[in-house]
Amino acid sequence: MKKKLWLSLIMMFVLSLFLVACGGGDNEDAQGDAGDDAESTDEGTDASDGDAPDFISFLTGGTSGTYYPLGGAIAKIISDETGIQTDALSSNASADNIIALQDGEAELAFSQTDVAAYAVEGINAFDAPVENVLALGSLYPETIQIVTTEKSGIKSVEDLKGKKVSVGAPGSGTYINAEQILEVHGMTMDDIDAQNLDFGESAGGIKDGNIDAAFITAGTPTGAVEELQATADVYVLPIEQDKADELIEKYPYYAADTIAEGTYGLEEDINTVAVLAMIVVTDELSEDVVYDITKAIYENSGDIAHDKGQYVTLESALEGIGFDLHPGAKKYFEEAGLDVQ
Structure with a gap:
């Protein structure tokens, strides 16, 4: 009797070990799958967190001026050439545009070259220097x-x-x-x-x-x-x-x-x-994105559906700019052979 009881206990112990081993194996497999999924998710995040956003906002000016229709024409070229949906928005123009970029409300904007210089210096309409806005390029007088x-x-x-x-x-x-x-x-x-x-x-x-x-x-x-x-x-x-x-x-x-x-x-x-009218850009956009945007504008200026498109040339792209270019714009202009200071 005791012998049978002992044998039963041994069999139960072995069975429990077997079940634990099976459960442990399933858990390891689950952890392995989760680890693989986590690794895949990380890799996916890296890909989706690439430099190019899906959408960007382009601040222009009042609907009765030149900025708004020209901005719409340039936004279309950026969208078509880079795949980044670019929306041209009406605004109060130069100074307000730069403040909006400073506050993270948009990524691109029109400005007068003089107002952009004031922003960087922190004078006139600006109480302090704006530090996160850089130049993309000049457009027209x-x-x-x-x-x-x-x-x-x-x-x-x-x-x-x-x-x-x-x-x-x-x-x-x-x-x-x-x-x-x-x-x-x-x-x-x-x-x-x-x-x-x-x-x-x-x-x-x-x-x-x-x-x-x-x-x-x-x-x-x-x-x-x-x-x-x-x-x-x-x-x-x-x-x-x-x-x-x-x-x-x-x-x-x-x-x-x-x-x-x-x-x-x-x-x-x-x-x-x-x-001069110019485009300013937030430093939040990556070098690659701004390079692509700059290239899209200056290599397709002949397709800008506005009279001012004829003045948008590579030769005049640096005129009137008295502050730092975005690294992406600088890279493009250097490759294009311009003397970038």
């Missing part, structure tokens, strides 16, 4: 247009004294342009009744008689001014040569410019000044 009508009787910058004048949307580079141009003419914002309107509002205000003139910094012809021309005889104030020279000497990012006869129905060329 942005002409300073001081727009009024023939019937206003305003023929010079000095005639703006005491008038209701739009100086651009809050946060825009146009405001700073207006301030600096008034400065070289011995005036300040206190000498005018300054109105903070965007381009469309400015044109509408002139049309309705609510304002007398407007500073508009944009590529010519500008849509808002063309709309005004449909209902009024447009006149653009000239900036005389000595004042232009003084402005350029003090603020070197300006250049002399001319609005050609016939633009907006003008009967003669109008001498003025310009800054």
Whole structure:
């Protein structure tokens, strides 16, 4: 009896060992599978966390200016050439665009070269240097247009004294342009009744008689001014040569410019000044992504479905840029043979 009991105990012990061994083997297999899955997941994450995002936002400007339609055309090229869905969004333009990039609200943006330089230095509209925004490249001249009508009787910058004048949307580079141009003419914002309107509002205000003139910094012809021309005889104030020279000497990012006869129905060329439009980019985008975006823009500029596309050239891509290029843009321009400082 005792012998049978002993044998039963031994058999139960052996059976338990067998079950533990089988369970242990299953557990090891499960752990092995989990380990393989974890390894696969890590590898998948590495692949999905590659440099290229699925979507990027491109901040432009007001819908009545040049930035918005041009931005849409450039966004399409970026999307087509890189596979990254790029959405062009309307905005208050230069200064606000850079602040939005600083705050991580977008990846690409238009800016005037002068405003971007202010951002990096932390002056004018910027309380402190913006450290996460870099240059991608310059695009085309942005002409300073001081727009009024023939019937206003305003023929010079000095005639703006005491008038209701739009100086651009809050946060825009146009405001700073207006301030600096008034400065070289011995005036300040206190000498005018300054109105903070965007381009469309400015044109509408002139049309309705609510304002007398407007500073508009944009590529010519500008849509808002063309709309005004449909209902009024447009006149653009000239900036005389000595004042232009003084402005350029003090603020070197300006250049002399001319609005050609016939633009907006003008009967003669109008001498003025310009800054440059450029694209700025957050440093969060990788070198490879910005390289691809830069290449897409400058190698397909002939396909930009906007009149300003003709000015987007590799030869002028570095003009007016006074701060650091993104490493991806720098790499592309160096490979293209440009002298990148």
